[in-house]
Amino acid sequence: MSEYDEIPVERTPPADDVAERSVIGAILLSRQAMEDVAAAMQPGDFYQPRHELILRAALALTHRGVPVDAVTVGDELQRVGKLAAAGGVVYLHECTSAVTTVANAGHYARIVAEKAIMRRLVEAGMRITQMGYASEGDPAALVEGARAEVDAVSTATVTETGTIGAGLDDLARELEEAPTLVPTPWPSLDGVLGGFRPGAMYVIAGRPGKGKSVVALQIARKLAMRGPVGFVSLEMSKSEVLQRMVAQVASIPLTSLTTHQLTDVDWNSMRIARPSIMSLPLHVRDDLRTLEQVSSWARTLHRxxxxxxxxxDYLGLLTSEERHRERHLEIGAMTGALKRLAMALDIPVFLLSQLNRQAIARGKGKEVPPVLTDLRESGSIEQDADVVMLLHREDRKNVLEVNVAKHRQGPTDRIELMWEGPFVRAVTKQWGATAFLEEPKEMG
Structure with a gap:
């Protein structure tokens, strides 16, 4: 039994009335105290509703450039009809009389803010308990909902604010260090992107059969050489993903794997490639269907x-537990959530998306290179993405064109990769296939 098992269910929520009264008294006596308090807490952090009313009145006066004291705050409360609810003018003077020093106002405010966090945690715990007793709903979605409740506790706190120049020293230190960019599988793409950026969302879009899954799998393998990578496949089974990985790494035609017709050379190539594939911490799930399931699994893998x-792989087959009246609204909610997930976990998230048929319409029946407006179902895909890569492969069957059509942190450009169809992979022209027999060298 832990110490928490003996805590009564019914008890007074965490609060410190002395600290709250000290905060109120200090802001009525000192302008500096008012600034310290505003930087350390929010009006809603008070447990006593009257204290919240008083601080809101004081902030309103500050915003209008009016001095804050017991008289002006009393007048403001009277103006908005809240003076009686705040305890009257007498209570304001009681708070000022109880203050021994205004220098500790920031410290008292932090105590109030900490107690508010504890109360929010208690409230979140109660809601999570109710979720646990719920008899309906997907367990993964419930876990994600519980995690969201806890996350909301931390995001509700006051963060330090300041001018834009306040971060200049931190930026200077960052610039002195090597950038936290992860190389892509293709040097020519590195020339445009510089590498993959943690916290960014990359959309890989194209018409069916143009290489989206191929490119995504190569990226996943490259990044898995550095550590665990999660791969959610909504279109292919885990076995199909593995077959494509073997074809890429061992240079075995995919048709030989799918028809089970391997030559002696193929078996030998597979034996050579086996250690490389076995050592990769690439985690593939083909049983996840909702955003909540994907998010929950990603957070678990991250921990x-x-x-x-x-x-x-890919957005068009992903759904959400939260129902929306229209599909484009659901798409928008999911792309926004995946972008926030990338930022929360500080990892790049790669989202595959299909294109609509506008490109064919523009070409009068013949497919032409896609543009950003061809993204299917929602403009939020382009809005939430940090990078959008549009894939095209038509006239020249052995060339895969990658159009970096959006790049939030840098230039846009087009690159060409050599398309090796039998081995379902794209390679840099001057490298050829030898790069795919390399052993992982970045794991440690």
Whole structure:
């Protein structure tokens, strides 16, 4: 039995009335105290409703450039009809009389803010308990909902604010260090992107059969050389993903694997490639269907180790537990959530998306290179993405064009990769296939 098992269910929520009264008294006596308090807490952090009313009145006066004291705050409360609810003018003077020093106002405010966090945690715990007793709903979605409740506790706190120049020293230190960019599988793409950026969302889009899953799998393998990578496959089974990985790494035609017709050379190539594939911490799930399930699994994988990336193949087959009247609204909610997930876990998230048929319409029946407006179902895909890569492969069957059509942190450009169809992979022209027999060298 832990110490928490003996805590009564019914007890007074965490609060410190002395600290709250000291905060109120200090802001009525000192302008500096008012600034210290505003930087350390929010009006809603008070447990006593009257204290919240008083601080809101004081903030309103400050915003209008009016001095804050017991008289002006009393007048403001009277103006908005809240003076009686705040305890009257007498209570304001009681608070000022109880203050021994205004220098500790910031300290008292932090105590109030900490107690508010504890109360929010208690409230979140109660809601999570109710979720646990719920008889309906997907367990993964319930876990994600519980995690969201806890996350909301931390995000509700006051963060330190300041001018934009206040972060200049931190920026200077960052610039002195090597950038936290992870190389892509293709040097020519590195030339445009510089590498993959943690916290960014990358959309890989194209018409069916143009290489989206191929490119995503190569990216996943490259990043898995550095650490765990999550790969969510909504279109292919785990076995199909593995077959494509073997074809890429061992240079075995995919048709030989799918028809089970391997030559002696193929078996030998597979034996050579086996250690490379076996050593990769690439985690593939083909049983996840909702955003909540994907998010919950990604967070779990992240807690277990230094997760490097998440790949979702693909958006069109992903749904959400939260129902929306229209599909484009659901798409928008999901892309926004995946972008926030990338930032929360500080990893790149790769989201595959299909294109609509506008490109064919523009070409009068013949497919032409896609543009951003061809993204299917929602403009939020482009809005939430940090990078959008549009894939095209038509006239020249052995060339895969990658159009970096959006790049929030840098230039846009087009690159060409050599398309090796039998081995379902794209390679840099000057490298050829030898790069795919390399052993992972970045794991440690």
């Amino acid at each position: 277990q180790g230094s997760m490097q990336a998440l790949v979702v």
